[in-house]
Amino acid sequence: MTNQFRQQYAPILRVTSIASMLAGLAILISLSYDILHNHLFAITPAYLEVQLIACLVLIMDFVLHWYAAYDRKRYFWRNLVLLLVSIPFLNIVLWSGAELSREWYFVLKMAPLIRAFAAVIIVVAWLVNGRIKMLFAGYLFTVVAFTYLAALIFYCYEFGVNPKVDNFGNSLWWACMNVTTVGAAIFPVTTIGKILAVTLPSLGMMMFPIFTIYVTNLITQHRDNS
Structure with a gap:
């Protein structure tokens, strides 16, 4: 992947990174609302919708960064964890009807925030010299x-x-x-x-x-x- 090719995608990558940061913020706000109003480990339909949309944004951001990477294979394996935490596992578990402990539900609710934080670090790198x-x-x-x-x-x-x-x-x-x-x-x-x-x-x-x-x-x- 040439440097010129990556520069062509730079504006798009910036937009998707900012979108990922906003998606993470939406998850955090929704998570905070659930915790503060429902206490403990409640799972509301509104939160599931927010997490699903946010995870789709995070996955799209990962795919575009992978496509614009110099070495796609290396980028994929180095950032595999970020891809995994972008998957809406909580939605998948509930759709499948599987039963998990409340701790695992909480972990699955929090996992996408890891990917969103990575997007924030990328945005910070652009803004700070x-x-x-x-x-x-x-x-x-x-x-x-x-x-x-x-x-x-x-x-x-x-x-x-x-x-x-x-x-x-x-x-x-x-x-x-x-x-x-x-x-x-x-x-x-x-x-x-x-x-x-x-x-x-x-x-x-x-x-x-x-x-x-x-x-x-x-x-x-x-x-x-x-």
Whole structure:
């Protein structure tokens, strides 16, 4: 695949990547609505429709990127996971009449978000110049997105069994305090909650070296320009 050929498809790829990002946002909004209004692991027809349409957009984006790739075979195998998480497995499972545990239903509801996040990273790479800035912007988005998702998951599992988690605001505050390594006066009682209590501070601590590199790079650039 020549560079000229790929440049011809660049505008289309940008549009599909932005569409994938918006599809992921639609899934996240629908998922949040289901969790906050129906609690736990409800599956509504509206969410199934949103996920099906969003997954079709994600698959279309993958196919177009594959078609425009320099090495299609290499691109396919390197990004196979992104293709798999774009498949609307939840819709397929429900259409087939199969029964899964509520945890698996939740996993299948969340899976397409992984592909959408990959699209966001691509869009960030277009908007941000410089490798250090792109790394910082990408990681900052990852921290914010994971913190919000962790708050949703924590609310799912802790609501009703943890007396201190009586609304989503408490769950979001708990997630923010943990990702900043400050900690909160809310202690998880479920296994998933305890795992998140370990994962969030770890993710937050990984932010400090990247932030240090970013600030150092800014100072170096300012010194060189002056």
